[in-house]
Amino acid sequence: MNLRQFIPFLDPSIKDWALEARILHWLTFLWLFMGLAVLFSASYAVADSEYGHGLYYFERQLLWVIVGLIAFSLIVHSPIRYILGLADWFMLFFLGLILLTLIPGFADPVNGASRWVAIGPLPFLQPSELIKPFLVLQAARIFGRWDQLSQQVRLTWLGVFVLLIVAILLQPNLSTAALCGIVLWLIALASGLPYRYLVGTAIAGLFTATISISLRAYQRERVMSFLNPWADPDQNGYQLIQSLLAIGSGGIFGVGYGMSQQKLFYLPIQYTDFIFAVFAEEFGFIGSTVLMLLLGSYATMGLKVALKARQPIHQLVAIGIVILLVGQSLLNIGVATGALPTTGLPLPMFSYGGSSMIASLVSAALLIRVARESSEAEVLSLRPRLHGGSNE
Numbered sequence: 262m263n264l265r266q267f268i269p270f271l272d273p274s275i276k277d278w279a280l281e282a283r284i285l286h287w288l289t290f291l292w293l294f295m296g297l298a299v300l301f302s303a304s305y306a307v308a309d310s311e312y313g314h315g316l317y318y319f320e321r322q323l324l325w326v327i328v329g330l331i332a333f334s335l336i337v338h339s340p341i342r343y344i345l346g347l348a349d350w351f352m353l354f355f356l357g358l359i360l361l362t363l364i365p366g367f368a369d370p371v372n373g374a375s376r377w378v379a380i381g382p383l384p385f386l387q388p389s390e391l392i393k394p395f396l397v398l399q400a401a402r403i404f405g406r407w408d409q410l411s412q413q414v415r416l417t418w419l420g421v422f423v424l425l426i427v428a429i430l431l432q433p434n435l436s437t438a439a440l441c442g443i444v445l446w447l448i449a450l451a452s453g454l455p456y457r458y459l460v461g462t463a464i465a466g467l468f469t470a471t472i473s474i475s476l477r478a479y480q481r482e483r484v485m486s487f488l489n490p491w492a493d494p495d496q497n498g499y500q501l502i503q504s505l506l507a508i509g510s511g512g513i514f515g516v517g518y519g520m521s522q523q524k525l526f527y528l529p530i531q532y533t534d535f536i537f538a539v540f541a542e543e544f545g546f547i548g549s550t551v552l553m554l555l556l557g558s559y560a561t562m563g564l565k566v567a568l569k570a571r572q573p574i575h576q577l578v579a580i581g582i583v584i585l586l587v588g589q590s591l592l593n594i595g596v597a598t599g600a601l602p603t604t605g606l607p608l609p610m611f612s613y614g615g616s617s618m619i620a621s622l623v624s625a626a627l628l629i630r631v632a633r634e635s636s637e638a639e640v641l642s643l644r645p646r647l648h649g650g651s652n653e
Contacts, residue, residue, distance in 0.1 A: 274338075278629075278632075278633055278636075279632055279633055279635065279636030280636075281562055281565055281566050281569070281632040281635070281636070282337075282566075282629050282632035282633045282636070284558075284562050285559070285562050285563070285566070285625070285628055285629050285632055286337075286629055288555065288558060288559050288562065289559075289622075289625040289629070291555065292555060292559070292609075292610045293326070293610050293622075295552070295555075295610070295611070296608075296609075296610035296611035296612075297319075297322065297323070297326070298518075299536060299539065299540045299543075299611055300318065300319060300322055300532060300536065300611065300612075300613055301316075301319045302518060302519045302521065302524070302539065302543060303521070303524050303531050303532040303536050303539040303540075304317075304318035304319060304531075304532035304613060305319070305519075306524060306525050306526070307524075307526070307531065307532065310526070318532055318613050321613075321615070322613055322615075322618065324615075325614075325615035325618045325619060326618055326622075328615070328619060329618050329619040329621070329622030329623065330622060332619060332622060332623050332626065333622045333623065333625065333626040334626075335626075336623060336626035336627060336629075336630055337626050337629050337630050337633070339630070340634075341575065341578070341627075341630050341631060341634055344398065344627070344630070345398055345401075345402055345574065345578075348395050348398035348399045348402060349399055349402070351392075351395040352392060352395040352396060352398075352399045352421075353421075355388045355389075355391050355392035355395065356388075356392065356421070356424070356425055356428070358378050358386075358388035359388045359389055359392065359425065359428045359429060359432075360428050361378055362375045362376060362377070362378055362388070362432055363375065363428065363431055363432070375432055376389060376432050376434055386615065386616050387614070387616035387617070388616075389429050389432070389434060389437045389441075390437075390607075390614070390616035390617050390619075390620045391616050391619060391620050392425070393440075393441070393444075393585055393620050393624065394582070394585070394620055394623045394624040394627055396422075396425070396441060396444065396445070397444060397448070397578060397581035397582055397584075397585055397624070397627070398578060398581075398627070399418070400422070400444070400445050400448045400449070400577070400581060401448060401574050401575075401577035401578045401581055402574060403415070403418045404448055404449045404451075404452035404454060404577060405452055405572075405573045405574035405576075405577045406573075406574065407452060407454060422445055425441060426438045426441055426442050426469075429441065430469070430473055433473070433477060434605065435470065435473050435474070435477075435604070436592075436604030436605050436606045437605070437606065438473075439466075439470060439604075440585075440588075440589060440592070440606060442466050443584070443588070444581060444584050444585055444588075446459065446462060446463060446466070447580070447581075447584050448577050448580065448581045448584075449462075451576070451577055451580045452573070452577055482497045483497070483602050483603045483604075484602050485497065486498040486501060486603070487501065487599065487601070487602035487603060490502050490505075490599070499529075500528070500529050500530075500535070500603060501599055501603060503523055503527050503528040503529070503538075504523075504528060504535050504538040504597050504598075504599070505538075505598070505599055506523060506527075507521065507522075507523035507524075507527075507528055507538040507539060507541065507542040508538055508541040508542065508549075508597065508598060510522065510523065510542050511541045511542040511543065511544065511545040511546065511548075511549075512545050512546065513545050513546045513547060514544075514545045514546075514547055515541075515542065515543045515544040515545030515547070515548055516542055516543055516545075517543060518543050518544070519543065520543060521539045521542045521543050522542070523538065523539065523542055524539045524542075532612070532613045533607060533612045533613050533614060534593065534596070534604075534605055534606065534607060534608075534612065535596075535597055536608055536611050536612050536613075537593060537594050537597040537598075537608055537611070538597045540552070540611070541597075556587050556590055556591070559583070559586065559587055560583050560587045562632075563579055563580075563582060563583035563587070563628055564579070564580070564583060566579045566628065566631055566632040566635055567579035567580050567583070567631075569635040569636070570631060570634075570635045571635065575631050575634065575635065578627060578628075578631050579628055579631045579632075579635075582624050582625075582627055582628040582631075583628070585624055586609050586621065586624055586625065586628075589606055589607075589608075589609055590608055590609055592604065592606050593606050593607065593608040593612075594608070609621040609624075
């Protein structure tokens with residue numbers, strides 16, 4: 262691997278990639294650049310007010326993008342079997358960090374939730390975000406060869422998956438726990454697991470979510486405010502009302518880049534969970550449609566990669582990444598538009614946050630790597646470069 266391979270636009274090998282891999286590559290960077298542009302606009306005013314430096318959040322996001330791109334380049338140039346072989350270790354490592362957030366003194370509480378930890382000199386990281394791509398990989402490994410595994414191995418990893426979801430619920434982080442559960446369930450469905458298992462786990466998941474909502478007043482209030490935000494416009498319904506005002510103000514063509522009014526301290530967390538509202542206000546219905554077309558194109562190419570993949574595990578990885586990136590995006594947009602209850606899920610590639618950005622770029626790289634290995638022509642062209650002529 263040479264230095265130019267770490268700079269996506271200078272990588273000379275891109276022209277030899279499979280068509281789906283090239284399209285996904287450019288869609289990923291189009292998505293990323295759109296997100297950075299919107300983050301710049303959405304965060305400038307609040308950063309200037311809080312830190313006296315309007316580029317505070319944007320500059321830090323760029324640093325995380327660089328870290329994410331290094332991981333991105335390593336993954337797209339590494340055989341997927343090597344990455345799959347490390348998936349369980351990465352998952353157990355991040356699960357350990359998630360469990361660490363539950364111990365008083367090890368986490369940095371924000372708004373009553375303990376979701377962030379510090380690793381040495383690094384800034385606070387959110388392990389429940391970083392674990393997502395490795396959860397997809399490990400779920401694909403387990404469910405993709407379910408019939409070949411012993412009962413002990415099956416039960417062990419099912420226990421790990423359950424522990425993960427419970428630990429995230431205890432942070433508390435219902436939205437991320439629900440997303441992880443949905444990803445696991447859909448990968449299991451795609452793998453062809455018996456319906457009796459799937460129905461049973463779906464019922465258990467709904468029951469767990471119901472228990473969580475019934476025990477936590479703020480989660481019940483979110484559900485009630487989602488149903489009728491104008492019943493409490495100054496408290497629980499305030500955030501959604503401001504988001505809807507922003508989206509409605511955008512009209513057909515938007516108010517123009519950088520001209521959002523709601524981001525000026527009316528709309529809370531406008532550069533993280535509700536960044537779509539700023540985007541919709543500035544770019545309007547046309548811009549929102551373009552974003553939806555981008556997500557649709559990404560999902561279409563990802564599912565095409567899954568159909569072309571020659572190994573079941575690779576198929577499940579592709580399906581899982583599409584669910585993770587596109588599904589989470591749709592959930593975030595659904596929250597901002599009032600179609601879903603308010604949650605704490607970021608918009609991939611858009612929302613401010615280093616953990617989310619790294620996880621998004623790692624996920625995109627995994628899909629591109631599967632796309633590369635799904636092409637017979639590319640596999641054949643790569644053989645001479647590998648030691649002993651082995652197949653990537």
